[in-house]
Amino acid sequence: MSPSSALLSTQALDARYGDFQALFGIDFEIAAGEVVALIGANGAGKSTLLKSLSGLLPVSADMVRFNGQPVGGSAPHQMVRRGLAMVPEGRRLFTGMSVDDNLRVAIDQAPAAGAGSSARTWTLERLHALFPILKTKRRVPVESLSGGQQQMVAIGRALLCQPRLLLCDELSLGLAPLVIREIYAAVPDIAAAGTAIVLVEQDVALARRASHRLYCMLEGRITLTGRSSEIERGEIARAYFGAGHAMA
Ligand code: ATP
Numbered sequence: 001m002s003p004s005s006a007l008l009s010t011q012a013l014d015a016r017y018g019d020f021q022a023l024f025g026i027d028f029e030i031a032a033g034e035v036v037a038l039i040g041a042n043g044a045g046k047s048t049l050l051k052s053l054s055g056l057l058p059v060s061a062d063m064v065r066f067n068g069q070p071v072g073g074s075a076p077h078q079m080v081r082r083g084l085a086m087v088p089e090g091r092r093l094f095t096g097m098s099v100d101d102n103l104r105v106a107i108d109q110a111p112a113a114g115a116g117s118s119a120r121t122w123t124l125e126r127l128h129a130l131f132p133i134l135k136t137k138r139r140v141p142v143e144s145l146s147g148g149q150q151q152m153v154a155i156g157r158a159l160l161c162q163p164r165l166l167l168c169d170e171l172s173l174g175l176a177p178l179v180i181r182e183i184y185a186a187v188p189d190i191a192a193a194g195t196a197i198v199l200v201e202q203d204v205a206l207a208r209r210a211s212h213r214l215y216c217m218l219e220g221r222i223t224l225t226g227r228s229s230e231i232e233r234g235e236i237a238r239a240y241f242g243a244g245h246a247m248a
Pocket of ligand 1: 020043044045
């Protein structure tokens with residue numbers, strides 16, 4: 001993929017928290033409808049990269065391109081308007097509001113938020129087809145849902161912003177295997193609708209299965225990238241833990 005055909009790309013992206021440099025020269029890209037996994041140990045810089053893409057962390061304009069335009073350092077609401085939505089770690093739903101009301105917040109913002117996409121791909125009906133439980137529980141306070149169901153609301157809320165790119169931070173965190181399977185089963189359907197997805201994922205096997213390509217990070221750098229089905233376990237172990245490590 002050439003950078004010009006990428007939906008989003010970064011070139012030599014550095015990011016800092018004050019004096020602390022967290023990312024070093026990140027070259028990353030994702031095409032429309034592609035699923036890309038981002039793996040790496042705790043502190044590798046995965047969340048920092050998502051924050052740099054979504055405008056939560058200031059970076060230079062030409063370090064991030066969306067649709068070929070330099071957008072680094074844009075405010076988060078501008079990035080949503082361009083077509084980028086995030087499912088944050090911890091979900092951050094509106095407690096005290098029903099499932100439907102949580103979703104309608106995104107629908108109400110969508111005319112502006114959807115300006116980056118050509119059509120309203122995601123509707124409540126389509127979302128209910130993806131996650132039928134959200135229809136059954138539509139009037140229920142969101143805090144009474146299970147963790148997995150809340151994750152579905154968080155994904156739904158992001159999709160109703162009509163993103164061309166969805167950034168997901170640790171969808172599987174704290175969820176039971178069956179629920180994780182149910183949530184990840186939706187990933188191909190979302191991508192088939194033309195929405196590209198970045199999956200930050202601690203579970204390497206899951207990340208490989210769910211993605212077309214993956215990037216591995218270590219200490220703020222990309223240490224490996226390639227097609228998920230072609231990369232070998234040993235390569236991932238070296239990239240994940242550093243040279244000299246052998247996977248048991
Ligand atoms: P995890 O899986 O634990 O979330 P991660 O790969 O997402 O890890 P980051 O959270 O991006 O890693 O952290 C990358 C580096 O930046 C770490 O050294 C971390 O301590 C540091 N860091 C993260 N957030 C901040 C912050 N707000 N202020 C200062 N340093 C931070």
